[in-house]
Amino acid sequence: MTAVLDAGALIAIDRRDRAVGAMLRVLQRDGVPVVTSAAVVAQTWRDPRRQVNLARVLTGIDIAALDDSAAKKVGELLRANGTSDLTDAHVALLVQPRQPVLTSDEADLEALLRTRRVKAVIVGV
Numbered sequence: 320m321t322a323v324l325d326a327g328a329l330i331a332i333d334r335r336d337r338a339v340g341a342m343l344r345v346l347q348r349d350g351v352p353v354v355t356s357a358a359v360v361a362q363t364w365r366d367p368r369r370q371v372n373l374a375r376v377l378t379g380i381d382i383a384a385l386d387d388s389a390a391k392k393v394g395e396l397l398r399a400n401g402t403s404d405l406t407d408a409h410v411a412l413l414v415q416p417r418q419p420v421l422t423s424d425e426a427d428l429e430a431l432l433r434t435r436r437v438k439a440v441i442v443g444v
């Protein structure tokens with residue numbers, strides 16, 4: 320199992336949200352790998368001098384590239400879902416059945432996962 324983080328989760332980490340920090344500690348304790356999208360990092364990264372906590376946490380997170388193959392899959396998912404948020408779509412493509420997804424966009428992620436026919440554990444942050 321792997322846990323997937325969206326932009327809301329990274330923003331919460333950056334803001335030192337205790338609940339998200341506790342969730343990450345539990346995942347780490349249990350040896351659960353954590354992944355996010357390169358698009359999520361781009362969406363949340365602004366200033367390494369001020370985002371020290373986020374930078375520290377990112378060293379332990381797998382960052383999935385948005386390469387040409389992934390970009391085409393994202394586009395196809397967006398067409399199938401009738402939406403346009405490429406970051407949410409890339410996050411949705413990283414999710415496998417029954418995996419936890421830490422998100423602040425619960426409705427959008429649920430819709431994208433329904434389109435993919437993937438049932439995941441959506442955790443609001």
